[in-house]
Each structure stands twice: as structure tokens, then as C-alpha cells.
Amino acid sequence: MRLRGFIFLLSLTVLAALGFWFGHDALERREADEIRLHDESANDYLVNFQALVTNPQGQVHYRLRGERLTRFYHDDSAEIIAPVVSFQDNPHTDWIVYAERGWLSPDQQTLQLLGAVQVIQSGSETHAPLQIHTHDVTIWPQLKQASTLAPARIEGPHYSLEGIGMKADLLNDIVELHAQTRGVYVP
Numbered sequence: 001m002r003l004r005g006f007i008f009l010l011s012l013t014v015l016a017a018l019g020f021w022f023g024h025d026a027l028e029r030r031e032a033d034e035i036r037l038h039d040e041s042a043n044d045y046l047v048n049f050q051a052l053v054t055n056p057q058g059q060v061h062y063r064l065r066g067e068r069l070t071r072f073y074h075d076d077s078a079e080i081i082a083p084v085v086s087f088q089d090n091p092h093t094d095w096i097v098y099a100e101r102g103w104l105s106p107d108q109q110t111l112q113l114l115g116a117v118q119v120i121q122s123g124s125e126t127h128a129p130l131q132i133h134t135h136d137v138t139i140w141p142q143l144k145q146a147s148t149l150a151p152a153r154i155e156g157p158h159y160s161l162e163g164i165g166m167k168a169d170l171l172n173d174i175v176e177l178h179a180q181t182r183g184v185y186v187p
Helices: 002-040
Strands: 042-054 060-072 078-081 084-087 095-104 111-121 130-140 145-155 159-169 174-185
Touching: 095 130, 130 159, 145 174
Parallel strands: none
Antiparallel strands: 042 060, 060 078, 060 084, 078 095, 084 095, 095 111, 111 130, 130 145, 145 159, 159 174
């Protein structure tokens, strides 16, 4: 009776182990299929790309470059790794925006920059250079405007400002902090 019980328990243990192994293997295969399906939903891939967006007159409106751009079938949106957006037709200064990753809307009217974002305004004879450090910024490239609700820090040659939320008009070189603004000025 003891040997029979031992063999019965051993058989149950082997069956349970096999069931767990087959179930775990099926779960891994399903996850791999989901990842492959997500990748197959991508229409185009561009690696180390640069795009020039022009206005109706054919002049360069802004430049967009990055490590990788993936455009998706289902809505024609695009995901960008390490995007860099530059506006260089401003009459006063140039603006360059760096981010960890981004999302471009299907109509290309909205660019959401996610993660850490750095905005650099080059200096000119009439404007001192500045840098903005924040995260999760929305840019409307056609309007040359940017906005975030996140904390932002603006640094210039003689000043530093911090606040919550920011709006930038890149065409007119205007940057506003929304709330809890503090600053330091050193002549």
C-alpha cells in the first residue's frame, strides 16, 4: 500500500510539473506573439532620420531628427526615440528642443515630447541665450508654441527661474512660467 501511494503521488507530481511547464510555455509564446503583432502594426521604420518640414512657400519651417521613427498603420501616428526639433527661421534666435522620446500626431500638428526635455535658445545681438529644463512638453510646430504642466527651470547668463507649468511662444521669444515661480538674478 505504501509503494502504491508513493507511485500515485509521484505520478501526480510529474503531471503537475508537466502542466505547469506547458502552461508557462504557452504564456511565453502568447506574449511573444503580442509583441510581434505590435511590431507588425508598424508601417515604416526610419533609423537616424532627419525630416525637413516646409511651409506652403517651400521654406523650411522646422527640422525633426531622431534615432528612430516608427509610424503605425492603425492611426498614422509616429513614435520617435531621442527626437530633436529645431526652429531656425525665427527672426531673432534659433530654438532647439531635445527629448528622450516623442509622439507625433497623425496630422503632424502636435508633437508630444516625453521624459526629460531640454529647450535651448541660441543667443543673438539682442537676446541672451537661455536653456529650459522640464519634462513632458507638447509642441505645436506649425504655431511654434510649446507647453507643459510639469515643473520647469529656465537658466540664462545672469538668472535662473523655476516654476510649475510653462508656455513658450518660440516665434516671438516669449517664455512664461505659470505658478510657484521663483527666481535669482545675478548682475
